[in-house]
Amino acid sequence: MPVVNMTPKGTLTSNILVVISIAAVFYAITFPIKNVTRKKPGNQENIVFNFTQMTTQNGYTSEEHTVVTEDGYILRIFRVQGGRKCDGKRRSLPVLLMHGLLLSSDVWLDAGTDNGLAYLIANACFDLWVGNCRGNYYSRRHETLDPDTDAKFWHFSVDEIGHYDVPAMVDYVLDYTGAEKLNYVGYSQGASTFFIMCSERPEYCNKINKMISLAPASRQFNTALNPYRLLLRLFALGHQYLRAMGVEEVLSNGAFLQEFLAYACEAYWTSSICNYGTSVLIDSYHPGSVTNETTKIMFKHFPAGTSLQNMVRYGQSAISPDFQKYDYGKDINIDVYGQETPPKFNLSAVTTPVVILYGKNDALVSVKDVKWLVSKLPNVIDLVEVKDPLWNHLDVAYSQYIGEMLFPKIFEHLVTNSIN
Ligand SMILES: *[C@@H]1O[C@H](CO)[C@@H](O)[C@H](O)[C@H]1NC(C)=O
Ligand SMILES: *[C@@H]1O[C@H](CO)[C@@H](O)[C@H](O)[C@H]1NC(C)=O
Ligand SMILES: *[C@@H]1O[C@H](CO)[C@@H](O)[C@H](O)[C@H]1NC(C)=O
Numbered sequence: 017m018p019v020v021n022m023t024p025k026g027t028l029t030s031n032i033l034v035v036i037s038i039a040a041v042f043y044a045i046t047f048p049i050k051n052v053t054r055k056k057p058g059n060q061e062n063i064v065f066n067f068t069q070m071t072t073q074n075g076y077t078s079e080e081h082t083v084v085t086e087d088g089y090i091l092r093i094f095r096v097q098g099g100r101k102c103d104g105k106r107r108s109l110p111v112l113l114m115h116g117l118l119l120s121s122d123v124w125l126d127a128g129t130d131n132g133l134a135y136l137i138a139n140a141c142f143d144l145w146v147g148n149c150r151g152n153y154y155s156r157r158h159e160t161l162d163p164d165t166d167a168k169f170w171h172f173s174v175d176e177i178g179h180y181d182v183p184a185m186v187d188y189v190l191d192y193t194g195a196e197k198l199n200y201v202g203y204s205q206g207a208s209t210f211f212i213m214c215s216e217r218p219e220y221c222n223k224i225n226k227m228i229s230l231a232p233a234s235r236q237f238n239t240a241l242n243p244y245r246l247l248l249r250l251f252a253l254g255h256q257y258l259r260a261m262g263v264e265e266v267l268s269n270g271a272f273l274q275e276f277l278a279y280a281c282e283a284y285w286t287s288s289i290c291n292y293g294t295s296v297l298i299d300s301y302h303p304g305s306v307t308n309e310t311t312k313i314m315f316k317h318f319p320a321g322t323s324l325q326n327m328v329r330y331g332q333s334a335i336s337p338d339f340q341k342y343d344y345g346k347d348i349n350i351d352v353y354g355q356e357t358p359p360k361f362n363l364s365a366v367t368t369p370v371v372i373l374y375g376k377n378d379a380l381v382s383v384k385d386v387k388w389l390v391s392k393l394p395n396v397i398d399l400v401e402v403k404d405p406l407w408n409h410l411d412v413a414y415s416q417y418i419g420e421m422l423f424p425k426i427f428e429h430l431v432t433n434s435i436n
Contacts, residue, residue: 063122063153063269064278064316067094067146070125075100076138081145083188085180089150090157093185094121095143096134102141109225110143110189110198111430114182114206116233116413117330118267118319120154121146123203123413126314128307131418133201133426140427143193147185149177149209152320153269163265170264173329173342174205178212183220186213190223197225199430200368203412204381207232211339211393214368215361221368226397228371228429230412230422231381234339234363234389236330240379244298245334252331255324268321277315287311295410300379302406305415314414339363339392363392371398371429373422375407400425 071078077097084090097106113134115123124134124146137144148154150172151163161169189198202210207229214221239245251258251266267273281290287308295301306314329342341358343349353359370393374386383401390396402421404411412422 065122065313067121067125067154070122071096071134074129074135076135081188081192083184084159085150085184087176087180088159088161089155089181090159091150091181091185092148092154093188094146096138096146097143101139105141107140107142107431108195109430110145110193110195111137112145112147112185112189112198112200113137114147114185114200114202114209115149115152116204116206116231117326118152118322119203119413120152120317120320121148122317122320123314126317127310127414127416127418131416133413133418133423136419136423137201137426137430140430142430145185145189145198147182147206149181149205151265151322151326155181156321167259167262167264170323171325172323173326174209175212175329175341177205177326178209179216182209182213183217186220186223197223199226199228200224201228201230201426202232203230204233204409206230208234208339211363211366212361214366215363218365218367221366224368226371226429227366227368228373228426230373231375231378231409232372232386232389233333233381234392235336235385236333236381237335237337237388238382238384239334240300240382242296242298242379244380248327248331248334250331251324251327252335255328258324264324265321266324266327267319269317269319271321274315274319277318281315282312284308284312290315295408298380299409300377300406302377302404302408302411302415305406305408305411305417307416310414310416339389363389364394366393367395369395369397371400371425372396373400373402373425375402375404375409375411377406378409380409398425398429 068078068080079095081093081095082090083093113124115121125132129135134144134146156163158169163169186198200210210227211234277290281287291306291311292301325342332343338360340360341353343358344352346356349356349358372386372390374381374383376383390399404417404421407421
C-alpha cells in the first residue's frame, strides 16, 4: 500500500523537494495559468457549458433564480421544468438537489441525459431545483463583500453553508412554489450541510418531507489514507501561512489545476488516464464506470472552488471522531463558541425521515463513518448499500450506471410522499 512517509528522517535535499512540491501544489490550486485571456479564476463567465446552456441544448426548460442568504451571499440556483415527456405535468413536492464539496449544480449534468441525476429527476416529471453553495463559480457574489478583494467573503466553511445557504434555498423554493414541504437530495457535503441545518435550526427539519442522502459526509474519521487526505492535512497544518500570503479562495475554476485538467483530459486518448488518475488519487478505482465522454466534460466544472477555511474544516474532520464545528483554536473558540473546543452538531435533532445510499468502495465517505452517522440519526427510514460492490464516491455524480444503481431507489422515495 502506498503510504506516504512523513517522518523527518529525510536529508536536506528531500526536505527542499517537499517544500517545493507543496509550493507547486498550492500554486496550482490558487493561481491561474494565463490572466490575460481569461477573467479572474472563479468567475461564472469562465464556465464552458453552463447549466442553462447544457439543459436547454438537451431540450429541457430551465430557469435561473437568485437566492440571497441572511448574511448577504448571493446564490445562483436553477430550476428544471419537467422532462421532454412530461407535457407540462408535474409531480407534487418540489425536489432540491444539492452538490458536494468543490462541485456545482453542473455536476448533475456531466454524466449525460441518461445518467445525470438532474436529467433523471426531471425526466420523471418532478419540479426540480438545483442548488449552489457560496464560493463556487455560480455563487461567488455578496451584497457588500467583493470576493476578489474582501478576505471576509471567504471566511466560511460547511458550517455556514448549512446554517445559511441551505435554509435560504429551502425557503426560496417553498415560497416560490407555494409547496408546504420539499424533498431534499444531498450528495456528500450536500448531505452534511443538511444535517448541520437541522441540528442548528431544527424548525427546518419540518420543512422537509424526506432527506435522501447520497454518500453523506459527516465526520470523516475513516477517510482512506490517500493523497486527498494528505492534501486536507496540509491545508489544516499550513493555513496560517497561506492566509498570510493572501490565499483565501482555493481550487477554483480557472486556477491552474482546473485549467490543466480541462485541457489535458479533453483528448479521447487521455480521458481514460484522467479518469484512472482521479479515482486513485482522491477515491478508489472502479474500472469502466465513468465514460470517456463524461471525463472530458467533468473537468470543465470540477473543481468549482471553495474557501481555504472550508478545506481546513475538512482537514479537521478527517481527524476528529465527532461531527463538530470549525476549530479556530482555543482562544478564538472561546470568543466564538464560549468554550475551548468546537461544539458537536446535535444529530439527534435531525428528525426528518432520512434515506441513505452508500457505496462499499467509497474511499472518501467510508462505510464505517456512514454506520457511525446512522447510529446518531434518530429517523433513518432506509439504509441502502449500492448493489455494485465497486461503487465509489465519484460514481454518485459521474457513473454511467447511475440510472441503474441509484435512481430507482431515489425515485421510489420521491414518489411516496409521507406528508404528516
Ligand atoms: C450561461 O451561458 C449563457 C450563454 O453564454 C449566458 O447567456 C448565461 O448568462 C449563462 N448563465 C449563467 C448562470 O452563467
Ligand atoms: C475510453 O477510451 C479508451 C481508449 O482511449 C478505451 O480503451 C476505453 O475502453 C474507454 N473507456 C470507456 C469507459 O468507454
Ligand atoms: C439535541 O436535540 C434533541 C432533539 O431535538 C434535544 O432533545 C436535545 O436537547 C438536543 N441536545 C443538545 C445538547 O442541544
